[in-house]
Amino acid sequence: MKKIEAIIKPFKLNEVKEALNELDIRGMTVTEVKGFGRQKGHTEIYRGSEYTIDFLPKLKIETVLPDAQVEAAIEAIINAAKTGKIGDGKVFISTVDDARRIRTGEQGDSAV
């Protein structure tokens, strides 16, 4: 079982969600986050006072999947979120020990 955390450009959310739906992946958690990587921030000017905004708004998508689905999901996310410009984001994959569904008590792959 793996967890995929994808940091993407906010306007790409719908495309990523649809790409995952096509793989029959129906569950995910989305959080509004701010951060920066290689992409620099931008400058805002209010009455001549310039402010450099380092932390740019991004979305973090989290989803936990059985091992068999992981590679296809990563590929789908990358294809959907890609614009080719700097700041497209990153995908992190990590191992998850276990999962439980609260309503039924199901365990492991059947819980995610």
Place this chain on the structure above:
Amino acid sequence: MTTSARIGCRLLSVCWLLVLIIGLGNTAVAAAQLEPAPTTNSVAPINSGDNAWLLASTALVLMMTAPGLVLFYGGLVRSKNVLSTMMHSLILMAVISTLWMVFGYSVAFGSGNAFFGNPLTHLFLKGVGGTPNPAYAATVPAESFMLFQMMFAIITPALISGAVAERVRFKAYLLFIVLWTTVVYLPLCHMMWGQGGLFNWAIGGKIPVLDFAGGTVVHISSGVSALVFALVIGKRSGFPREPMMPHNVVLSLIGAGLLWVGWFGFNAGSALNAGALATSAFAATHFSAAAAALSWTCAEWYLKGKPSVLGAASGMVAGLATITPASGFVSVPAAFGIGLVAGVVCYLAVTKLKAAFGYDDSLDVFGVHGVGSTVGMLMLGFLASAEVNPLIGTTFQKNGVVVSLAGGMHQFWNQLAGVGATVALAAIATFLILKLVDASVGLRVDQEDESAGLDLSQHGERAYNE
């Protein structure tokens, strides 16, 4: 706060209560001693059109304070200080109205010397009723004139609050505005507009300074005092290192729009009648605001690469503040020219001047109102036209001879004298008042309260919960 300061505050409130009680008592006595009304009642020559316009203008000018300035300033601060910033304007509608009723109107417009009126003449608005005062406005009730002028007294200290937003102690602010209005605003108002005032060109002054709607009385006085206040109280902690961005530019834009509309009451209402002069002041006001919005935007676009929306709104306000003294004296093309200059000069003042000297005039009161209106006052010296306002060709008498005040070098010097006196009075008096207030209650909130925000630390509230 020290115990002595606390006692001082209590004493001050007790004094206010006493003044109120004595005043009310006097009114009762005066009512009891009223003589029977004369049987042949002469009809006061009130022009209902003039009165209707003046009352509408009065309401428009109040709208400039709230919600105009409340929104304009409220949007420009950080979200933890929005309520306190709004309160700085809002509370004046209560405090200055009280002061105006008790003695303010009398000091500004009562009979007196060249510098201030007698506070007893119209104490508690005694004798200010339905009968016009022909020296000021012959065709409307004196009470209408009193109300109209009160709205100017309310908005002027509200402008100052922008320079010290996000760090001033509320108690200190209240004490400051009561003292400032008494020592700076009321005398200045009397000098420019009161009968026999030193600079009154129309009724009995010595030096004829043209100020149609408050370039000196409202904008230069508040702008200069704002600068002194910002210097004395010091920068916001973290300025200019930390970003201090406006938390809601949308609020500021709504406020700026309301200011533009309200300014028609401010300037065209200052004609004090509903005739051609009101229309010409209305037109000058409008075209100056348009020109300044245009020139500020172009200047910013050219120098910074992008035309910001807040810049366009700031340009509008700069154009309005700049045309204020000139509005009843100049033609439309002259007003447009004044506006063009205002947009560029004020833009440079809030960007280059502020950066060069490093003061934290948080919402640019000096750069927009002080600098703008000074430009307006001085350009007016050259551009004042007796064709627009025939009175300036016929009213002022020097050694028994009528002198024209229309534009030229002679009038420029008069204007400069008016500006100089305003700057000197505002700067010196503000400095002394601030020293007094600082010693009694402390001007500034402490570091912890400042970082928590004034909404929470001064008022126990937050603007946005959720």
